[in-house]
Amino acid sequence: MDRHELKAMVVRIVLAEANEAELHINEIAENDNLLEIFDSMSIVTLIMETESEVSRVFGKYIPLANEHTFDREKSPFVSMANWLKFIYENVGINNE
Amino acid sequence: MSDKVLRFSRAIVSGIVTVAGDKKVTFLDSHAEFGITEVAAKRLQKTVGLGTRYIVSGDMTTADLCYDAAIKLMNGLGVSASEIDALIFVSQTPDFSSPATAISIQHKLGMSKATACFDIRLGCSGFVYGLSAAFAYVEAGYDNILLCVGDVASKIVDKNDHTIAPLMGDAGSAIMVTAGKSQSNFCLYSDGSGYDSLIIPNSGIRNESRYSNAPAKLKMNGAEVFNFTLKNVPQLVYKTLSESGLSKEEIDYFVLHQPNRYILENIILKLQIDEKKVPHQTQSIYGNQNSASIPGTINGFLGDSYQSGEITTFFGGFGIGLSWGGAVIRTNKIFAPKTFIYGE
Numbered sequence: 001m002d003r004h005e006l007k008a009m010v011v012r013i014v015l016a017e018a019n020e021a022e023l024h025i026n027e028i029a030e031n032d033n034l035l036e037i038f039d040s041m042s043i044v045t046l047i048m049e050t051e052s053e054v055s056r057v058f059g060k061y062i063p064l065a066n067e068h069t070f071d072r073e074k075s076p077f078v079s080m081a082n083w084l085k086f087i088y089e090n091v092g093i094n095n096e
Numbered sequence: 097m098s099d100k101v102l103r104f105s106r107a108i109v110s111g112i113v114t115v116a117g118d119k120k121v122t123f124l125d126s127h128a129e130f131g132i133t134e135v136a137a138k139r140l141q142k143t144v145g146l147g148t149r150y151i152v153s154g155d156m157t158t159a160d161l162c163y164d165a166a167i168k169l170m171n172g173l174g175v176s177a178s179e180i181d182a183l184i185f186v187s188q189t190p191d192f193s194s195p196a197t198a199i200s201i202q203h204k205l206g207m208s209k210a211t212a213c214f215d216i217r218l219g220c221s222g223f224v225y226g227l228s229a230a231f232a233y234v235e236a237g238y239d240n241i242l243l244c245v246g247d248v249a250s251k252i253v254d255k256n257d258h259t260i261a262p263l264m265g266d267a268g269s270a271i272m273v274t275a276g277k278s279q280s281n282f283c284l285y286s287d288g289s290g291y292d293s294l295i296i297p298n299s300g301i302r303n304e305s306r307y308s309n310a311p312a313k314l315k316m317n318g319a320e321v322f323n324f325t326l327k328n329v330p331q332l333v334y335k336t337l338s339e340s341g342l343s344k345e346e347i348d349y350f351v352l353h354q355p356n357r358y359i360l361e362n363i364i365l366k367l368q369i370d371e372k373k374v375p376h377q378t379q380s381i382y383g384n385q386n387s388a389s390i391p392g393t394i395n396g397f398l399g400d401s402y403q404s405g406e407i408t409t410f411f412g413g414f415g416i417g418l419s420w421g422g423a424v425i426r427t428n429k430i431f432a433p434k435t436f437i438y439g440e
Contacts, residue, residue, distance in 0.1 A: 020139055040318045041259075044358055045143050061365050067327030070319030 265383020
């Protein structure tokens with residue numbers, strides 16, 4: 001899987017969670033703060049779904065939750081771009 | 097983290113009994129009570145692991161559950177009330193703010209007036225702290241300590257708060273700590289900067305203006321508790337094992353507090369521990385049993401193992417305070433029957 005395919009997968013998971021949470025969002029911008037869009041339960045679900053898909057695609061478990069998950073400054077969810085960058089770095093895909 | 101470790105060599109656990117609340121609640125049947133849709137309920141079920149839980153009905157208290165557990169434990173071990181030197185009660189839900197609930201249980205059990213009794217006011221870390229206190233008393237000369245831990249958390253949550261009410265189960269456990277040769281190590285930690293991450297405002301003497309209109313019900317900042325747990329629990333496991341001179345492969349079971357499925361699965365994967373060594377079904381069957389969740393997990397799912405042989409266990413409790421503690425202890429064929437449902 002290349003970076004564009006991974007991005008598409010992550011965006012699909014985010015929009016699916018928005019749909020599940022009945023947020024009526026059809027698209028997500030790179031500077032959208034996911035912590036402001038989703039509640040904590042949805043954030044955990046996003047992490048679980050993404051970990052699950054990453055595991056299925058890459059064949060190994062890569063933990064995406066840490067002590068900064070809900071930190072307003074350090075969280076990877078402060079923007080969609082940050083969340084994508086965080087995933088690229090963790091799975092070892094170039095963030096160019 | 098502090099390098100200080102509590103080390104014991106002359107105290108053992110001889111029995112554990114847990115009694116859960118008498119009323120079974122199924123989450124998917126009760127989601128409407130929390131004002132959430134069936135779809136949202138299924139999401140919560142998947143993420144948090146919400147299934148069934150047992151809570152108390154009527155005026156039943158933690159002390160009632162612990163008393164029932166203590167009777168079953170003493171009968172099972174053949175230990176009489178007069179043989180017990182101290183009773184320690186650990187709970188966030190005592191019968192009264194004062195006097196100590198341990199003393200009323202002592203009287204009800206018919207124990208001698210020469211019994212030392214006191215309460216420890218802790219939640220999800222409380223079992224580990226209470227066990228360390230019991231071990232210390234035995235190490236210092238007492239023969240039998242009755243440790244009672246439990247909570248009726250269903251009574252301290254806002255019944256309409258879907259972020260916390262459907263998590264809670266009620267249970268009381270009784271644990272007998274006696275004199276015997278065994279090496280045990282405890283690592284205990286606290287961080288009062290997070291005192292309001294989990295708090296029952298207006299429940300004591302202090303009234304903070306920001307809570308001026310808040311009911312005396314448990315409030316949880318789930319995000320802060322999540323961060324706290326993922327930051328500290330893996331370190332706690334590594335530190336306690338290191339101080340015990342043991343590798344994770346030498347531990348038979350890692351019995352952790354049972355807040356929710358995701359947290360436990362994340363810890364399992366982070367620590368790369370065999371999933372079979374980390375029971376994590378308690379929340380889904382009995383609910384979050386707070387201070388009783390560790391003994392509740394042993395009685396709920398591991399009783400046969402603990403009753404049939406020698407077991408080396410890591411205990412990890414973490415939560416309200418913020419407070420957390422780890423212990424490595426060894427047990428050998430202890431009395432550990434399946435969790436009882438009150439009244440059955």
